[in-house]
Amino acid sequence: MTSALRPSVVLSAVCLPLAACASLHDAPSVASLPPTASAASSSAAAPSVASPLGAAIDARLKTTEAKLIEWRRHLHQHPELSNREVETSKFVAERLREMGLEPRTGVAKHGVVAVIRGGKPGPVVALRADMDALPVKEEVDVPFKSTATSTYDGKTVGVMHACGHDTHVAMLLSAADALVSVKNELTGTVVLIFQPAEEGVPRDEYPAGAELMVSEGVLENPKVDAIFGLHVFASQPAGVVGWCKGPMLAAADKFEIIVNGHQTHGSKPWAGIDPIVIGSEIVSTLQTIVSRDLDLTHEPAVVTVGVFDSGVRNNIIPDKARLVGTLRTFDDAMRKEVHERVTLIAQSVAAAHGTTADVHIETGYPVTANDVALVDRMLPTLERAAPGSVKPIRKITGAEDFSFFARKVPGMFVCLGITPLADVEKADSNHSPRFYVDESALPTGARVMAHLAADYLAGGR
Ligand SMILES: [Zn+2]
Ligand SMILES: [Zn+2]
8 A cells, every 4th residue: 555544444234235335434333244145146156165175275274374474574574665675575486486386586576476277277366465665664562573774765764564565475475375285176277466566666666566567467378367455454453354346445646736936025025926825826726626526426536735845935935836745536537537627726826826837747556446246256255264354444545556457357455454453443554663463363364365266266257
């Protein structure tokens, strides 16, 4: 995830499948999802959890739980920033080789891809884990605390797995091990994608991460039919598995507006053009995009100005003002509309004051949308893999580059809670130096990933 993310668990037991993401209020008490009978009836997936294959996967996962934690702690202690996952990549490739796989390394810089060929013909399913850490100095007091440092934006920084990607890698390795152990029984192929650079890279390193993996053909040969990903969240109780149909995470775009003023003495404003006053008007008018322009009954959106930079001294009207902000949308057409409105508002307000504004919009990750039919099909698997702990969640205004995979093939992204139940209200969020993972949740995540793959394959194309 690329920003502070706190998905709320939607606790309503009356949340209809199609409205799950749009539910507007939480019920006062925790309630499990209603039985997913309708989803089950539309499912083509065989219930691996309840089958001999599922039992074999579970048995294997059980025997490697200690390894899962060991791997996670090793990765946690050795975090690497985006596009610099050299040792992480080696670690992953070594583990995969130990499983008898032949990983391909150097994909999209430091990505690792391996293929598990099942004993029977069938579809191809991909499982994805991101591997990178953040420029955050860890404050959690655990024996495997990160003391790593690196250089970010010209500064020396602490490095920490403050978004839990260490757990994603460990869980996917664990799931991979279990799937390899039953590969003769698998009806199809599993592609394991260990992705670098999810958290974002400097502009001169674009494209990166999932986008680059897709352009390097990671979803081709074998041609992937569906993809699953999982993310841990501090805002959910440990072991809770959250799902959402349709748009789940926002598109995140950055904008920069330069207001061209005309510098003059602060005592004689009529002799110049004041970019601070014009910039202020732009900030105010930008608020009308969400409040007055967009059809919010369709999807929500966010327009935030995070930087307003202008002036050096009290009695000088400066030459320029610089506004920088973020745009979050959940629909491609609304995304385009917001871009157009930001540009028009900045330019028109500037024109009304006899000057110009330069607008630059830098597109980031697109909307991450879960394939509705795939979610319908796989919900019974989630229920079996995490009985009683599967909940619909609300949309998340953070962004994820899993979107690049999910725009190519049907995708489903699920959330895993990793905070002890008693601490959920006060838990520090992802990206915090105090981000803490309750490791008791991790076997659930590994189980979810392994069974999503096995069940998908069992269901055929
Ligand atoms: Zn993140
Ligand atoms: Zn993340």
